[in-house]
Amino acid sequence: MNTINLPSLKETVILEPEQIEAFRKEGHTITRNIMSAAEVAAYREVINEAAYKYNTETRKLEERDTYGKAFLQIMNLWESDEQVKKFTLANRFAKIAADLLGVDNVRIYHDQALYKEAGGGFTPWHQDQYYWPLSTNNTVTMWMPLVDIKEDMGMLTFASGSHKEGSVKNIAISDESEAALNDYISKQGYNVTRATAMQAGDATWHYGWTLHAAPGNQSDITREVMTIIYFADEATVIEPVNQHQENDRNRWLQGLAPGEKAASDLNPLLL
Template identity: 50%
Template sequence: MATSADYAKLPSLQDDYALSAEQIASYQRNGHILLREVATQEEINAYEPVIADVVREHNYMTKPVAERDTYGKAFIQIGNLWKLNEGAERFVLARRFAKIAAELMGVEGVRIYHDQALFKEPGGGHTPWHQDQIYWPLDTPNTITLWMPLVPVSEEVGSMTFVDGSQAFGYVSRQEISDESHKTLGSFIEGKQLPKTNYGTMAAGDATFHAGWTLHSAPGNPTDTMREVMTIIYIADGVRIVEPDSNSRRNDMHGWFPGLGPGDLAASPLNPLVYKA
């Protein structure tokens, strides 16, 4: 069994990842970007077993994929791994990733909203069109998600598909991730003939970043290997919680901002400041 001393030997992930002005401008224009080798293969080799072990330990899904609803088929979902394991904590709170998030958004500092492992099983279903931020009781454009595969992702699985510039629309639909959201948002995208981007093949350690309002979906997993992905959601330091206007946002407020309410700074003990310029 791993000890604190073992986790202390994991790569530090504290050094900088250089972003160009054009990459930052591209993210701010499109609401998404792919960055190669945000973590090296050596770093992924060290962290993947740690994160995969936490997912296995906390995965309580017992139904076969075929018997689940659309959301259940999409992925095994485990949240706040950083509170479950010291190695995962080292990964999630990494300065390198947080600095990228802050620079892409153009803000001084970022806090963790929460993290999620999203493991799409062999035969797992598609992730319907949605906007992440319908779940978040935050009135700000300054939210961003890092999405990093811990294993190579083939062309047939691919990255997520993003709708270019869709973050500018803000709140498009209140529908949660479902067959209904896929249909409604799909009609919206087609009706406006909005351009889409899928980055295709990704190496372990590559990462996409996307804004909270960016429309996106993901294909199913027709392969016989698990698509292991780790996500980290960041919010700008100084953002305040707003009055939840749905049960989803109310649940998120209680779950990710314990002890806080509307008007409070989004800065509970679960939302540490991980980068400040």
């Protein structure tokens, strides 16, 4: 890997109180231009290099199931790549996460590159926190495109207010979750919204329990997105309620036992 002089991302972004209030009410928000074009260009280079280096998906799109068609998913790049680490652990993003959650400090759960290839399939309705054995509802995911994207490229789509119900169904991302949660959203009457366009360096933020999905990528370019999951400091590990949570407990929380503070070496404290 070529080492380049990366921007520090130490400068913070101040959110308006109205945006924070709306985030807590709706369960999601969007922040515009939190990275400059030059910053995005520098970090896109190193994130892409790491993502494709560590990608293990070799099947053609038509050979994959619904989950596999939705995106290339390359997880915890910061753990393996010192340059991506500067992005994932950046104060700028951590401060936004802490302010949205109303806490002083946050920890990292994990990062992941989510690259929806040209012609890639839809992402079924799901709740991220289905996978996380954490005691707190104060969790948030930053979802940042590294290229300009439009609605038809797989824009994240939210059921506004759905986070307030906590866990809706103990169900993983799948055709089953798409059907069951789409029916639930319809019956609950949630307002379903998505941005029509985002520039590289914009970001959406959503609670771990916010129901969300994404359409397929109908364009001829890859939708490159980098995500970071944050949770409030002082959270503890809970007894896993599904096999995915048990897998996460062992991997991202490094085997910490239920009741212990969620503070393994892979969950550094930020701010």
